[in-house]
Amino acid sequence: TWVRDHIAAFGGDANNVTLCGQSAGANATAALMTSPRAAGLFQRAICQSPSYLVRTKEDAIETTEYYLDILGVQTIGDLQRLPIETLLTARGQLMRDLAKPPRLSVWGAVMDDDVLPRHPLDAAAAGTLAPIPLLIGACHDDYRPYLHLMPPGTVPQDDAAVRQFFEQLGIDGTRTVALYRERHGSIEPADLFAAAKTDYRFHQPAIALAERHAPHQPTFMYDFMWASPVLNGALRAGHTVEIPFAFNNLWTPCTPYQLGDEPPAALADAMSAAWYAFMRSGQPGVDQLPAWPPYEPDTRTTMALDTESVLLTDPAPDQRRYWAAE
Template identity: 35%
Template structure:
């Protein structure tokens, strides 16, 4: 569906000095001021006030299509911030992922560069730590809004929480002549600049900002850590199941653009190519970009897709080289992954027990390992494991765990975690899969949106431990365990045992980790 221009919200109206306010309204709403104008939020029974759908940049469409984010327009009076703003135009998750991965039910639209704030101190003078959430979704899906990422639990525990929407897919990451690369990342930087300029008015401390994200959100942070325009915008960072590892080189990004243009019947070149993409209705563009993955699977030839064929992600940050941050980057880091990430892509699709030995060996070699040396090491820790289970272990390390380890090795003082709680879903085979930690991090297990992934009895004690560690890290830079170094490789494991929600481990699965030394 084509995004619509929202126009001027009906709730923008001047406030007359001395205007009487009904007692219920006075108790239920609060007003905070931004540089663009005043916003009215709603206070819940938990004493947390939410301000939803605040624009941090102008709608990136019309003459602003495929350009850097521009400043949001100002408004007069007080703008009601009671509902989330529209998300970026995107295709829905394909089945069966649509039932498992939390996504917003709200609308999509042109005014998608917006954010939401939850605070226990709506007004200046709070001096509270701030956490800014960047959602995942392979840079093509997902949304920063919706019940799954409700920030009330963070605000309840003394943190100002900010959730961000940013451009995805073609609009966010397709390489186009005459337009800047990585527009979705530039949106994230604009949102962090908004936080720097405005969060004090919501009770937050702009010098105590932690940016945290999962999957594509974590990968985004891995790039932002080394991005000159992001320097100084955050003091701490939490990277969940994604670090500085996955990107497209410019030549590969050009291949992706050519494939999508061919799918849409676009034959133009240069700036005319960019203009042609801008004319494609979203009803055609979104299915076409979603279909790129299917085409990659049907024709898995590196000559056609470059390095994108390894992770099946046609939309990613476009970079010339791996963006590892400097050892003295000045940012406190917490990074980690889930123990069985890749099961999310193997179990619901029924590939876990169908994957062949040949596919396992081909992929292991493509990742840079010698199958004859590596696979026996993985099999030793998994007696009786079939090709699919070994594929999960190898792909989880390549895609998620090893990038986090390398980040910790490059930045002294980094804390490392692993999420190991195994979901009971799909007969217990779903395991500690990709995105299974989200409900625990947000301490939002009671929301039914997580039930398909976590079942009906996920352990609240684990949420207390994990959410509490995230809050402590945002407040102090210390999540509650020692830093990772090359000698001890200290790792906090969440949920490995039903008897205890946490376990401190030195160098988990050391032999498997050692296989990747020197592999790029």
């Protein structure tokens, strides 16, 4: 509403607003596409690496009560008087205690009767998401950076540990390992784990929203595939690697730590041009990329963004069908 009321003062057009988010921001974008309160406030949406960590009101209340118990307080006033260091320490304990399989996050949008009355995927299936074009996708190796963030000793080091991890999520671990072994061959178990988690956490949520929204509004799917060379290639096309390319902002003091010293400027030119074209017209087609038709359930066309970008038809269908069934 602030953008609607004030963007003209900055030279913007309140009738042509694009809401764009990555990761948690993509979840927020999908939630706002669902919210009746946000109806009409934006005309396009871009979701980069969504995962839809949406919770029930009951779950949110349980989490809140647990947090207050850790802190030993009962009122908002008590909470506001605590120093930030105490709040953060309690937050860490909350995550250690509650953010375990099958509950991998204690944060996320909360469904209620006002702001978010239903899950975005349910709203999309019913055709009640915001009636606007959607650009959506994920990074090809989205989960890779998380291997470096997981506590020591928790990254699976053999197939049995990978199986056990997915079993804790309520997923058939044996079938999961077999599927990714068939696709990737003799890769290291940690790499297999990252590939399966990338699909489970990011690729499949993106596909799920795309295939539900596509029958109702123009929807465009991408897979960001350029592999970063930093950390001896360990990041690959990992979570957030696409952001400097979408903004065409490769040359910042911190960018080399993520992209190396010579990231491909042509990819940034093409990707940012596509994002800009989508923001202007609802169509991401640009001369720097192959023709980019909408995502449809029968073709599932997906733009593979790389130094040589190509249009794919239903990439990795076995994984898509597997996770859809799970």
